[in-house]
Amino acid sequence: xxxxxxGRTVGDAGALLNGAVAQAVSPDSLTLRMSPxxxxxxxxxxxxxxxTIAYQTYGALNAAKSNALLICHALSGDQHVANPHPIxxxxxxxxxxxxxxxxxxxxxxxxxxSNVLGGCMGSTGPSSANPETGEPYGLDFPIVTVADxxxxxxxxxxxxxxxxxxxxxxxxxxGMQVLQWAATYPDRVxxxxxxxxxxxxxxxxxxxxxxxxxxxxxxxxxxxxRYLVEGTRPSKGLAVARMAAHITYLSESALHRKFGRNLxxxxxxxxxxxxxxxxxxxLRHQGAIFVERFDPNSYLYMTRAMDYFDxxxxxxxxxxxxxxxxxxxxxxxxxxxxWLFPTSDSxxxxxxxxxGGASVSFVEIETDRGHDAFLLDVPEFIDTTRGFIDAAAxxxxxx
Amino acid sequence: MSVAQTLAHSRVDLLRxxxxxxxxxxxxxxxxxDGELLRLLAEERNVDGRGIELSQQGVNDCVAKGLSVIQGxxxxxxxxxxxxxxxxxxLSQTLQATRRPRVVLEHMLRIGRRAIVSxxxxxxxxxxxxxxxxxxxxxxxxLSHSWYDTPNIHFCTIADFVALAREVGATIDKSVxxxxxxxxxxxxxPRRAWNLLGDQAIFLLHRKR
Numbered sequence: 001x002x003x004x005x006x007g008r009t010v011g012d013a014g015a016l017l018n019g020a021v022a023q024a025v026s027p028d029s030l031t032l033r034m035s036p037x038x039x040x041x042x043x044x045x046x047x048x049x050x051x052t053i054a055y056q057t058y059g060a061l062n063a064a065k066s067n068a069l070l071i072c073h074a075l076s077g078d079q080h081v082a083n084p085h086p087i088x089x090x091x092x093x094x095x096x097x098x099x100x101x102x103x104x105x106x107x108x109x110x111x112x113x114s115n116v117l118g119g120c121m122g123s124t125g126p127s128s129a130n131p132e133t134g135e136p137y138g139l140d141f142p143i144v145t146v147a148d149x150x151x152x153x154x155x156x157x158x159x160x161x162x163x164x165x166x167x168x169x170x171x172x173x174x175g176m177q178v179l180q181w182a183a184t185y186p187d188r189v190x191x192x193x194x195x196x197x198x199x200x201x202x203x204x205x206x207x208x209x210x211x212x213x214x215x216x217x218x219x220x221x222x223x224x225x226r227y228l229v230e231g232t233r234p235s236k237g238l239a240v241a242r243m244a245a246h247i248t249y250l251s252e253s254a255l256h257r258k259f260g261r262n263l264x265x266x267x268x269x270x271x272x273x274x275x276x277x278x279x280x281x282x283l284r285h286q287g288a289i290f291v292e293r294f295d296p297n298s299y300l301y302m303t304r305a306m307d308y309f310d311x312x313x314x315x316x317x318x319x320x321x322x323x324x325x326x327x328x329x330x331x332x333x334x335x336x337x338x339w340l341f342p343t344s345d346s347x348x349x350x351x352x353x354x355x356g357g358a359s360v361s362f363v364e365i366e367t368d369r370g371h372d373a374f375l376l377d378v379p380e381f382i383d384t385t386r387g388f389i390d391a392a393a394x395x396x397x398x399x
Numbered sequence: 400m401s402v403a404q405t406l407a408h409s410r411v412d413l414l415r416x417x418x419x420x421x422x423x424x425x426x427x428x429x430x431x432x433d434g435e436l437l438r439l440l441a442e443e444r445n446v447d448g449r450g451i452e453l454s455q456q457g458v459n460d461c462v463a464k465g466l467s468v469i470q471g472x473x474x475x476x477x478x479x480x481x482x483x484x485x486x487x488x489x490l491s492q493t494l495q496a497t498r499r500p501r502v503v504l505e506h507m508l509r510i511g512r513r514a515i516v517s518x519x520x521x522x523x524x525x526x527x528x529x530x531x532x533x534x535x536x537x538x539x540x541x542l543s544h545s546w547y548d549t550p551n552i553h554f555c556t557i558a559d560f561v562a563l564a565r566e567v568g569a570t571i572d573k574s575v576x577x578x579x580x581x582x583x584x585x586x587x588x589p590r591r592a593w594n595l596l597g598d599q600a601i602f603l604l605h606r607k608r
Contacts (some may be wrong), residue, residue: 060603350469351479359449361462362469366455380455387463395465 019087020293028086029054029079032159043148046142053156055079055114059106068162069104071113071172072177075302078121079113087293103386117152118144120295127295131331131362135276139225139303146309150180168394169193171374176309183311183322191330191392195333196374200310209215209303212241216296223295238296239287246286249338251370330360331388335373392398411581412517416491419515419603424486429473430493436462439510450474451476474498477506483509495551505567508606517601522594557594564604573603
């Protein structure tokens, strides 16, 4: 998420970190706790139990249960879409989109967002207790895939008594979940809005993720993933991972427009390795605020899930096969300056949907704000989203 | 005002195009603008319509109407569609703005069992007169751009289009020329007369198989 350089100063680090651990174990969210006798079968072959899904809802479900929208969050996101974040106190990550009168209109729709499987905001993940040891899983947590995340979400949707979602929407890793939802549960998704995403993670993106993971694992405080047990925290590693990743969420022109070569709180170079440049200070700040709220092991698992994502692999290499005969209406959105999930990735999805005979719209939004544009106030994007959701609601007879 | 009434005022050629489409079929409208033709076809002919449109605003207008429209253009995006994916592929008033009109037409005939093309007629007498007597590139009500900023880079006459259809192995099933008020010219007139008096023409074609 793009935050100002002059953002909130980092407060009592210890208290905040305790807050992060507390949210993982007992979140300020609704929770669905599955019975230990009902394990979730994962793509890896592992069975995960007990399973907890932490989620937030906004608005009210109508009597016909036809006005439910599911939002899938991205790598560094969580279920706190439109309420202050319980750790940082910052506004929800998609308040430009979700709220009264917004495209995801809380006056008209019932909006659901759950923390993904493997996450660190209350859903079962590597910081949850391993029932076999009573200690946090750490690296004993099984590798999860995007399809596993979606299976867990489907359990939540079952629990809420919703047969068909009016719309499933999300950007980046959230968009991967949207595509997976449409491929796995075509009859349960009336409309799908995959944003700034891809049907498979590119080699370049896997490469960036590997840099992030190595940064975390190179931190001596990572302790082979056992930092929670040993009372340390690989904050430096996670901060570097976040800094490197954050660059990929922006664009060169956006960085230049925002920072140029401007110096940070000083009139001249200091001839040192201080953060002389504003862009350095900004990245350090991004790293620092991220470690307040995110679990390093979760970061490893999330990035791995994205790397493994290749929707066509399940249909013998044919992406069109994944969507064949789908009656879901799709709206695929990309951004001109997004080089992490470029328009060509979105066009590949659109081609496959067309070849499968699906109903698909595609919009490429002109902006210089890079991959992060999907989180920002980009009026044309908001208009597209509003139009698509309203039209889907009309088609389904939702007022 | 109904969609049809709105179009009767603005784009009468689209009404003529719509008349050529059989009810209940699947249609791709290439260069669909704000989606008025697709909406007309959906409302009055129960058509399952899809569109391609270059402009952001056009695509957003279409999406807001519940239409399935892809941001793209005829030159780049038709190649991605499988054979016989549609009953009709429509290209109205756009052929002259494509980079490779022949390839576009061939794709249309491949993707659709039928193609409908409407195009301005560069053989109209007023166009010929401007070039012949004024020695200037023609600017008319329908072709309102100056030569240096026109998006219309591949003009053709009715006779030219008929020749292109023959070259790509297409059969013209129906054709109609319209005057500048959108009224059909007498169908028994020879094509040469259409080529002189038609402001634009609409063709329904299919490829020989």
